[in-house]
Amino acid sequence: xxxxxxxxxxxxLGSRLCLILxxxxxxxxxxxxxFTGIKDNLRSSFHFPFFKFIEHDILQPIFxxxxxDQVYHLACPASPIQYQKNPIYTLQTAVxxxxxVLKFSKEKEAVFLLASTSEVYGDxxxxxxxxxxxxxxxxxxxxxxYDEGKxxxxxxxxxxxRKHYLSIRIVRIFNTYGPGMALDDGRVMSNLIIxxxxxxxxxxxxxxxxxRSFCFVDDLINGLILIMxxxxxxxxxxxxxxxxxxxxxxKKIQEMTxxxxxxxxxxxxxxDPKKRKxxxxxxxxxxxxxxxxxxxxxxxxxxxxxxxxxxN
Numbered sequence: 377x378x379x380x381x382x383x384x385x386x387x388x389l390g391s392r393l394c395l396i397l398x399x400x401x402x403x404x405x406x407x408x409x410x411f412t413g414i415k416d417n418l419r420s421s422f423h424f425p426f427f428k429f430i431e432h433d434i435l436q437p438i439f440x441x442x443x444x445d446q447v448y449h450l451a452c453p454a455s456p457i458q459y460q461k462n463p464i465y466t467l468q469t470a471v472x473x474x475x476x477v478l479k480f481s482k483e484k485e486a487v488f489l490l491a492s493t494s495e496v497y498g499d500x501x502x503x504x505x506x507x508x509x510x511x512x513x514x515x516x517x518x519x520x521x522y523d524e525g526k527x528x529x530x531x532x533x534x535x536x537x538r539k540h541y542l543s544i545r546i547v548r549i550f551n552t553y554g555p556g557m558a559l560d561d562g563r564v565m566s567n568l569i570i571x572x573x574x575x576x577x578x579x580x581x582x583x584x585x586x587x588r589s590f591c592f593v594d595d596l597i598n599g600l601i602l603i604m605x606x607x608x609x610x611x612x613x614x615x616x617x618x619x620x621x622x623x624x625x626x627k628k629i630q631e632m633t634x635x636x637x638x639x640x641x642x643x644x645x646x647x648d649p650k651k652r653k654x655x656x657x658x659x660x661x662x663x664x665x666x667x668x669x670x671x672x673x674x675x676x677x678x679x680x681x682x683x684x685x686x687x688n
Contacts, residue, residue, distance in 0.1 A: 377401050377402055377403065378402050378403070378445040378446055379402070379403040379404075379405070379442055379443060379444055379445050379446075380397055380402050380403065380404050380405070380444070380445060380446045380447070380448065381404075381405045381407065381438075381440075381444050381446070381447045381448070381480075381486070382394050382397070382404060382405070382406050382407065382447075382448045382450065383407045383408070383434055383447070383448070383449050383450055383451035383473075383477055384407075384408060384413065384449075384450035384451035384452065384491075385406025385407055385408045385413070385418065385429065385450075386406070386408035386410060386413025386414055386415055386417050386418055387408070387412060387413040387417070387450060387451075387454070388417070388454075388552075388556050388557050388558065388561065388593070389450055389454075389491070389549075389552065389593065389596065389597065389600075390406070390408065390413065390417075390448075390450045390451075391413070391417035391418050391421070391556060392554075392556055392593055392594070392597050393448060393450070393597050393600060393601075394406050394418065394421045394427065395420050395421050396594075396597055396598075396601070397601070398421055398424040398426065398427055400601075401426075402426070403426040403427075403428075404421070404424075404426065404427050404428070405427075405428045405429075405430065405440070405442065405444075406418060406421065406427065406428070406429045406430070407429075407430050407432050407434065407438065407451070408429075408431065408432075408451065409431060409432060409433040409434075410431065411433075411453065411465070411469075412453050412454075412458050412558075414558060417556060433473075434451050434469065434473035434474075434476050434477055435468055435469065435472055435473055435476070436476070437476050437479065437480070438476060438477065438480045440480075440484075443484065444480075444481075444484040444486040445486055445487070446486055446487045446488075446489070446604055447477060447480070447481045447484075447486045447487070447488045447489065448489050448491065448600065448604065449474060449477045449488065449489060449490050449491060450491040451469060451473060451477075452466065452469045452470050452473070452491075452522075452525070452526070452529075453465075453466050453469070453522070454493070454522075455561055455562040455563045456519060456522075456562060456563075456645070457560070457561075457562025457563075458561075458562060459519075459521055459522040460518060460519075460521070463518075463521035463522075464521070466521045466522055466525060467521045467522075467524070467525045469525070470521075470522065470525025470526055470528065470529050471525055471528045471529060471532070474490065474528075474529040474532055474533070475532055478532060478533065478536045478542065481536075481542060482536060482540050482542050486543075487543045487544075487545065487604065488533065488536070488542055488543065488544050488545070489544075489545040489546075489547060489600065489603065489604050490529055490530065490533045490544070490545070490546045490547065491547060491549055491600070492526050492529060492530050492546055492547060492548045492549065492611065493522070493523075493526045493548060493549055494548055494549065494550040494551070494613070494615065494652060494654065495519070495522055495523045495526060496511050496513070496523060496526050496527050496530065496548060497509060497511040497512070497513075497548075497649075497652075498511045498512045498513030498514065498523055498647070498649065499512055499513075499514075499647060499648075499649045499650060500512055500649065500651065500652070503651050503653060504617065504619075504653040504654060504655040505613070505652070505653065505654060505655060506613070506655040506657075506658075507548070507610070507611045507612065507613055507655075507658060511527070513527065514647050517646055517647040518645075518646050518647065519646075519647045520647075530546055530611065533546055534546075537609060543609075544609045544610075545603050545604055545606075545608070545609055545610055545612075546609065546610035546611040546612065547599070547600060547603055547610060547611070547612050547613075547614050548610075548611050548612065548613050548614065548654075549596065549614055549615065550589055550591060550613065550614065550615025550616070550652065550653075550654045551563070551564075551565075551588045551589060551590050551591065551615065551652065552590070552591050552592075552593055552596045552615070553565035553566070553590050553591075553592065553593065553673065553677055554592050554593030554594065554673060554676065554677050554680075555593070555676055555677060555679075555680035556593060556680070557677070557680075557681075559681075559684055559685075564588065564622060564625065565590060565625070565677065566681070567579060568625060568626055568629045569629055569633070569674075569677060569678055569681050570681055570685070571637060572629050572630060572633040572635035572637050573633055573635070573678070573681060573682060573685055573687060574685070575635065575636060575637055576637060577637055577638050577639065577640035578626045578629070578630065578635075578637050578638070578639045578640060579640055579642060580622055580623060580626055580639055580640065580641050580642070581622070581641075581642050581643065581644045581645060581648060582622075582641070582643070582644040582648075583623070583641065584621055584622040584623030584624075584626065584639075584641070585621055585622075585623065585650075586621065586622055586644075586648065586649065586650050586651065586652075587619045587620060587621050587622075587650075587651045587652060587653065588619070588620065588622070588625075588652050588653075589615055589616055589617055589618055589619050589620070589652060589653045589654060590616060590618075590620070590625075590670060590673070591614070591615040591616035591666055592616070592666065592668035592672075592673035592676075594668065595616065595666040595667060595668050596614055596615070596666075598664075599614040599659060599664045599666075600614070602662065602663055602664055603659070603662065603664070606662050606663075608662055610658075612658050612659050612662070613654040613655060613656050613658065613659060614654070614656070614659055614664065615654040615656060615666075616654075616666040616670075617653055617654055617655070617656055618670060619651075619653045620670070623639070626639055627639075628670070628671075628674065629674065629678075632671075632674055632675065632678060633678055
């Protein structure tokens with residue numbers, strides 16, 4: 377039984393991670409400042425006697441008396457609509473916040489896992505994206521607060537390994553979806569499902585030919601736990617390599633929700649990646665394999681949003 381700190385604990389991924397770690401019998405300390413996280417996401421975790429929650433902004437140092445074995449660092453706004461609301465704060469969280477959590481992990485001699493992102497690849501010129509690819513990122517674009525912030529977070533993490541011999545893991549997370557997403561999450565999967573359920577036009581940017589690879593949340597969380605407990609610092613891509621165009625996803629959601637919504641085409645946002653697909657061969661070699669199909673995952677996610685919208 378380990379004592380584990382999770383930053384970003386009230387977010388979509390963080391709350392699910394806390395619950396699964398608790399179900400495995402671990403002591404979990406969740407940290408969040410509710411900038412984008414929602415306290416209600418932790419409702420199930422509060423039922424466990426070994427769960428402790430601290431409302432805290434990681435731009436300030438963390439001080440705890442407990443011995444900490446592992447740190448999952450997930451705190452950072454993660455969808456464009458969220459991180460572009462306050463890009464300076466997003467960059468501060470990605471860099472200064474990560475620095476504070478790294479210092480805390482060094483003091484506690486804890487294994488540190490950085491939840492990085494496929495956004496470090498930018499609008500990739502390599503397809504699919506492997507961990508050896510350095511990326512194609514616009515450093516002054518509207519997405520750069522997140523893209524460059526996470527790239528800097530990876531740099532800090534590696535420097536703590538090289539200078540302080542901190543035990544680290546770097547995981548690059550590709551598009552993830554599933555129950556627990558916020559209604560105002562702003563990412564494509566939640567947007568399209570909510571629009572379809574409400575009978576609103578489905579928003580597609582460009583011609584919908586840009587691609588993404590979607591991983592169900594439980595597959596992703598199982599991958600994080602797997603990598604944390606392997607002696608492999610990464611970076612390691614985690615995601616589902618099945619690739620779909622945005623138009624294919626919209627039509628699939630139309631079909632599965634029996635929605636009469638029409639598809640509405642809009643101009644592409646600046647720096648929107650044209651293709652996104654992970655090469656997960658490194659993760660597979662460590663035992664990772666996503667198991668939830670798109671259809672199964674969408675079914676569960678649609679049911680979740682129906683309940684949230686009071687449509688069941």
